[in-house]
Amino acid sequence: MLEIKNLHASINGNEILRGVNLKVSAGEVHAIMGPNGSGKSTLASILAGREVYDVTDGQVLYNGQDLLEMDPEERAREGVFLAFQYPVEIPGVTNSYFLKTALNSIRKHRGLEELDAVDFLKMVRERMKLVEMEESFLNRPVNEGFSGGEKKRNEIFHMAVLEPKLALLDETDSGLDIDALRIVADGVNKLRRKENATVVVTHYQRLLNYIVPDFVHVLVDGRIVRSGGKELALHLEDKGYELMREGSETTARRG
Amino acid sequence: MDQRSHYQEQFNAFERTLNGDAASPVHALRRTAMGHLQQVGFPTSADEEWRFTNVQPISNRSFTPSIQPPASSLTSSEIEKLTVPAQDRFVFINGHYAPWLSSVKVPNNVRAISLAEARSTDRQMIERHLAHSVKGTETGFTALNTAFLFDGLYLHVPSGVEIAEPIVLVYVADRSAAETVIQPRNLIVLEERAAAKVVEFYVSNDGGSYLTNAVTEVVLGKRARLEHDKVQFESLSAFHMAVTHVAQSKESVYRSNNFALGGKLVRNELTSAMNDERCECTLNGLSLGTGEQLIDNHTTIDHAKPNCNSWEVYKAVLAGRARGVFNGKIFVRKDAQKTDAKQTNKTLLLSDEATIDTKPQLEIFADDVKCTHGATVGQLDEQQVFYLRSRGIGADDARDILTFAFADEVVGHVSIEAVRDRLEQIIHLRLDEGRVA
Numbered sequence: 001m002l003e004i005k006n007l008h009a010s011i012n013g014n015e016i017l018r019g020v021n022l023k024v025s026a027g028e029v030h031a032i033m034g035p036n037g038s039g040k041s042t043l044a045s046i047l048a049g050r051e052v053y054d055v056t057d058g059q060v061l062y063n064g065q066d067l068l069e070m071d072p073e074e075r076a077r078e079g080v081f082l083a084f085q086y087p088v089e090i091p092g093v094t095n096s097y098f099l100k101t102a103l104n105s106i107r108k109h110r111g112l113e114e115l116d117a118v119d120f121l122k123m124v125r126e127r128m129k130l131v132e133m134e135e136s137f138l139n140r141p142v143n144e145g146f147s148g149g150e151k152k153r154n155e156i157f158h159m160a161v162l163e164p165k166l167a168l169l170d171e172t173d174s175g176l177d178i179d180a181l182r183i184v185a186d187g188v189n190k191l192r193r194k195e196n197a198t199v200v201v202t203h204y205q206r207l208l209n210y211i212v213p214d215f216v217h218v219l220v221d222g223r224i225v226r227s228g229g230k231e232l233a234l235h236l237e238d239k240g241y242e243l244m245r246e247g248s249e250t251t252a253r254r255g
Numbered sequence: 256m257d258q259r260s261h262y263q264e265q266f267n268a269f270e271r272t273l274n275g276d277a278a279s280p281v282h283a284l285r286r287t288a289m290g291h292l293q294q295v296g297f298p299t300s301a302d303e304e305w306r307f308t309n310v311q312p313i314s315n316r317s318f319t320p321s322i323q324p325p326a327s328s329l330t331s332s333e334i335e336k337l338t339v340p341a342q343d344r345f346v347f348i349n350g351h352y353a354p355w356l357s358s359v360k361v362p363n364n365v366r367a368i369s370l371a372e373a374r375s376t377d378r379q380m381i382e383r384h385l386a387h388s389v390k391g392t393e394t395g396f397t398a399l400n401t402a403f404l405f406d407g408l409y410l411h412v413p414s415g416v417e418i419a420e421p422i423v424l425v426y427v428a429d430r431s432a433a434e435t436v437i438q439p440r441n442l443i444v445l446e447e448r449a450a451a452k453v454v455e456f457y458v459s460n461d462g463g464s465y466l467t468n469a470v471t472e473v474v475l476g477k478r479a480r481l482e483h484d485k486v487q488f489e490s491l492s493a494f495h496m497a498v499t500h501v502a503q504s505k506e507s508v509y510r511s512n513n514f515a516l517g518g519k520l521v522r523n524e525l526t527s528a529m530n531d532e533r534c535e536c537t538l539n540g541l542s543l544g545t546g547e548q549l550i551d552n553h554t555t556i557d558h559a560k561p562n563c564n565s566w567e568v569y570k571a572v573l574a575g576r577a578r579g580v581f582n583g584k585i586f587v588r589k590d591a592q593k594t595d596a597k598q599t600n601k602t603l604l605l606s607d608e609a610t611i612d613t614k615p616q617l618e619i620f621a622d623d624v625k626c627t628h629g630a631t632v633g634q635l636d637e638q639q640v641f642y643l644r645s646r647g648i649g650a651d652d653a654r655d656i657l658t659f660a661f662a663d664e665v666v667g668h669v670s671i672e673a674v675r676d677r678l679e680q681i682i683h684l685r686l687d688e689g690r691v692a
Binding site: 103 | 638641645646647648650652657659660661663
């Protein structure tokens with residue numbers, strides 16, 4: 001589904017990604033872990049189409065298409081979804097209007113009929129339950145005045161409505177207490193399908209107790225220095241990222 | 256050179272049509288005003304208050320005062336389409352009251368009639384209030400309005416009477432308005448504890464290039480409450496000059512929601528004088544400019560006495576080569592301790608060529624007061640745009656949604672649903688045009 005080849009990217013002349021390679025297939029859950037500043041969030045943002053980064057080398061294929069050539073909205077319509085690390089507040093636009101517009105843009109692109117207000121409401125009410133959100137959130141401006149936990153739940157709610165093929169969760173666990181973490185993780189798990197893939201970007205192993213990955217990749221200084229199964233995350237928890245940094249050269253040689 | 260002699264000639268002709276009216280006190284006001292116009296002329300950009308707004312396109316032209324009511328085939332449903340459905344509606348075509356398009360069902364003791372009629376039936380009140388609050392501040396435009404003073408709304412709400420239904424005023428310019436100056440004159444008096452909602456619509460039905468030169472005077476008694484909404488959606492070739500003066504008594508509440516959506520060259524002057532204690536004054540405004548429009552808002556809030564509150568938020572959305580001007584004066588007089596005044600001006604520029612000149616002007620002579628002001632000028636937030644796009648919403652739609660939300664916040668202050676709906680329609684329409692322009 002997703003194939004990242006030798007991706008190099010920089011912002012204001014600073015190289016952040018220095019040759020990332022990653023392959024994600026349908027049905028898989030991948031975790032990308034790494035210390036602060038390793039380039040995790042940059043990778044997620046580039047995949048979603050944020051234009052502040054310069055891709056200087058490499059290629060990203062999404063279902064055989066050149067992802068980097070697509071506009072952000074085109075990517076979303078083709079099934080790419082980014083749950084933001086810092087969800088953006090949109091004063092004056094209700095959650096419900098925002099989602100309905102988004103959903104119908106996607107449906108239109110896929111040749112489906114647009115949902116009317118009644119069908120839309122029926123659907124979102126059901127999806128809200130996945131993340132235990134109250135209906136009043138529909139009529140509130142997007143993320144405005146939401147607590148940190150509510151914002152993260154709202155992201156997963158958006159995901160539940162838009163039903164992406166490839167979900168990128170950027171530090172979705174940051175700022176969540178244990179209850180909120182469980183709710184968010186449960187939501188993500190319920191949305192897992194064998195035809196979809198999920199990439200979880202996180203600093204801590206904690207989230208991976210709830211969203212159990214098939215593969216774990218360690219990103220350090222803009223490169224994936226080690227890949228493995230879910231046990232790699234536990235190993236990281238014990239040893240920290242410093243070890244990985246030391247071991248990076250051997251890994252790179254081996255790779 | 257402006258057209259003083261032109262208007263003097265027009266005035267002489269107007270006088271000859273007046274017969275008995277020429278001996279009335281109102282006519283004395285007209286003559287004084289014409290004298291004033293001859294003396295001061297129209298403002299120029301040399302005047303500090305008109306620095307950013309050059310009115311030469313108006314003062315160089317010879318508009319004909321619209322003295323005769325036009326023959327018009329406008330229908331009630333056409334009026335409704337231009338404005339809103341309303342139970343109490345006054346329609347003025349080119350400034351002249353059109354009773355066949357109007358309907359008024361206000362309580363019996365409320366006077367809601369055309370000013371032309373009130374000048375003979377309600378002489379005492381007219382003489383007491385008309386042209387009083389604007390005295391001493393008249394520009395050439397106000398003088399021109401008074402000189403040809405003829406029609407408009409006269410509303411008098413007696414003590415303790417609250418009118419729930421909004422009174423909708425429709426000033427429509429039709430085809431025969433071209434090259435004329437339309438000069439509505441409104442007088443709104445709310446006595447003690449009276450309450451009302453007044454909505455002014457300025458719209459065009461093939462009006463072309465004309466000048467609206469309106470003056471509205473509002474007198475609020477003790478504890479009176481007025482919501483005063485104005486929807487200016489004139490022809491894009493029209494000029495619109497408007498002056499509103501509000502005199503507030505003790506504990507009165509004035510709420511203004513002012514929407515400048517049409518017109519080629521627009522100037523709104525809105526002044527509220529809080530002449531006694533514990534008054535409230537809220538001024539909300541939205542300007543929407545596209546193409547070559549110039550929209551100028553000058554507001555003045557005068558805190559003359561202690562314990563008065565004022566809130567002001569003026570927003571502008573400017574596209575194309577549109578220009579905006581905001582000047583917000585707040586005076587806090589020596590007496591006006593415990594004043595709470597907050598002013599905000601926010602402008603969204605949708606193109607590189609759109610500009611705004613914004614000037615908060617606070618003059619504070621009391622020492623125990625809370626006064627804040629802030630002005631922001633900027634473009635759409637790219638993070639917000641990206642957030643919308645990352646959910647599948649196209650770039651243009653994302654920008655439209657965010658722009659609309661910025662503007663719609665002001666609409667939210669209007670308490671009348673039908674007016675809000677109509678405003679949202681017009682804003683959508685204008686934003687679409689703005690994107691094309």
